[in-house]
Amino acid sequence: MQKDSKIYVAGHRGMVGSAICRKLKSEGYDHIITRTSSELDLTQQESVSGFFQQEKPDYVFLAAAKVGGIHANNAYRGEFIYKNLMIQSNVIHSAYESGVKKLQFLGSSCIYPKFAEQPIREDSLLSGKLEPTNQPYAIAKIAGIEMCNAYRAQYGSNFISVMPTNLYGPNDNYDLKTSHVLPALIRKFHEAMITEAEEVIVWGDGSPLREFMHVDDLADACLFAMKSYNEPTHLNIGSNEEISIGDLARLIKEIVGYKGRITFDTSYPNGTPRKLMDSQRLTKMGWKPSISLTDGIKEVYKEKFLSQVV
Ligand code: GFB
Numbered sequence: 001m002q003k004d005s006k007i008y009v010a011g012h013r014g015m016v017g018s019a020i021c022r023k024l025k026s027e028g029y030d031h032i033i034t035r036t037s038s039e040l041d042l043t044q045q046e047s048v049s050g051f052f053q054q055e056k057p058d059y060v061f062l063a064a065a066k067v068g069g070i071h072a073n074n075a076y077r078g079e080f081i082y083k084n085l086m087i088q089s090n091v092i093h094s095a096y097e098s099g100v101k102k103l104q105f106l107g108s109s110c111i112y113p114k115f116a117e118q119p120i121r122e123d124s125l126l127s128g129k130l131e132p133t134n135q136p137y138a139i140a141k142i143a144g145i146e147m148c149n150a151y152r153a154q155y156g157s158n159f160i161s162v163m164p165t166n167l168y169g170p171n172d173n174y175d176l177k178t179s180h181v182l183p184a185l186i187r188k189f190h191e192a193m194i195t196e197a198e199e200v201i202v203w204g205d206g207s208p209l210r211e212f213m214h215v216d217d218l219a220d221a222c223l224f225a226m227k228s229y230n231e232p233t234h235l236n237i238g239s240n241e242e243i244s245i246g247d248l249a250r251l252i253k254e255i256v257g258y259k260g261r262i263t264f265d266t267s268y269p270n271g272t273p274r275k276l277m278d279s280q281r282l283t284k285m286g287w288k289p290s291i292s293l294t295d296g297i298k299e300v301y302k303e304k305f306l307s308q309v310v
Contacts, residue, residue: 001029001059001102001227008033008057010042010091011064015171016106016164019219020061027223033057043086045093052094060095060103061222062088062144066137067108070203070271072178073134084140092147096157103159104226105148107141107234109211109275110134111163119240119278122163122233131272149232161234162225165277169215169300182212183304185249186297189256190305199261200253203268206246211276213239214291214299224287238277239289245270255297 001007007024011017012034024032033055040051042064066076066083073080088105095103112120113128125145130138148159168182176184185202192200221237229235243251249262291299 003028004031005029005058006031006033006055007059007061008055009061009063010087011062013171014063014065014067015167015169015173015215016218017061017063018171019169019215020063020222023216023219023223042090043083045090048090049094049097052098052100056098057095058101059226060091060100061226062091062103062105064091065106068173068178069180069184070133070269073137074269077136080134081136081140084137085143088140088144089147092144092151092159095159096151096155101158102226102230103148103157104222105144105159105161106222107145107161107163108137109163109165109236109238109277110138110272111141111145112275114272116275118274119276120236121278122236122281125234133269133271145234152232158230160225160229160231162222163234163236163277164218165211165213165236165238165275167213167215167218168296170303172215172300172304174304181210181245181248182252182297183300185252186256186301186304189252189258190301192260193256193258197260199263200249200258201263201265202245202249203265204245204270205266206244206249206264208245208270208272209242209274209276210245210248211238211240211242212248212293212296213237213241213289214296217289217291221282221287221289224285225282228285233281235282236277236279237282238279239293240276240279241293242274242276243293251294252297252301255294255301
């Protein structure tokens, strides 16, 4: 990838897309193309096709998606499957038609079976039943991987897929109903600290294990893969840093300085019991993450909630 390559980042206002843009700019890539969703509705095939024919990007990071935490995935099942299938199909097909040199499709660790052998290797895909709360989203993402592979096989397109673990970082969603656990807990503990609330409610029983990665590490890995990975097998991107939801809550409580108690509400689902990815294929290529979970949480907490305090 040349420094003056024309690079389209789909989803540049989201947490992942914005991190990829920051990373590209910091590395001197200065020909980045973006469109807001009001300028270009990626669910509309003709609009997407017209955009690609007009702009003819060389490289595409496909980070546009309908995303959310366990509750959003479960509650908005129709939207999650429809929007993701439409966005990715339109972008991948138009990228092929307009002669994009290389496309990178971003998926998620929820593509793997609920009870996959841990740590989860790439070849666990489609070896068992999915976690029901996010099955529509997972099936859309699996279709995206397959579409990249099918276009590679039939048309010789260099389309790759990467599967990040659970992410957090700048531009995350802090809405308590639709967000992922990490931003939700930062907000809950911060607000409980300010209001001196007696307890913070944590969904589920606290036992599920999750692997978290700062989105700046992900963006670094995405650029690394765009430069050096050209194979059909999707690539896991994880931090290898695993923690239970209970311990995550206690860690965030400590960072925020909240003194009340934690209450687990088991009327909410736990979701997948564990999803630690095996990222050895990536690390053996020479990439590794650099932001620890504790440092990352401190940074996002400061940036989101403490920078406004004068
Ligand atoms: O981050 P999260 O929503 O997504 O939830 P998943 C992780 C775990 O944290 C679950 C618990 O066991 C939740 O029950 N949890 C505890 C909470 N308190 C909270 C809270 O206040 N908010 C939230 N959101 N969770 C998603 C998938 O799964 O992960 C997506 O649904 C995607 O498809 C994404 O793959 C990365 O890790 O369970």
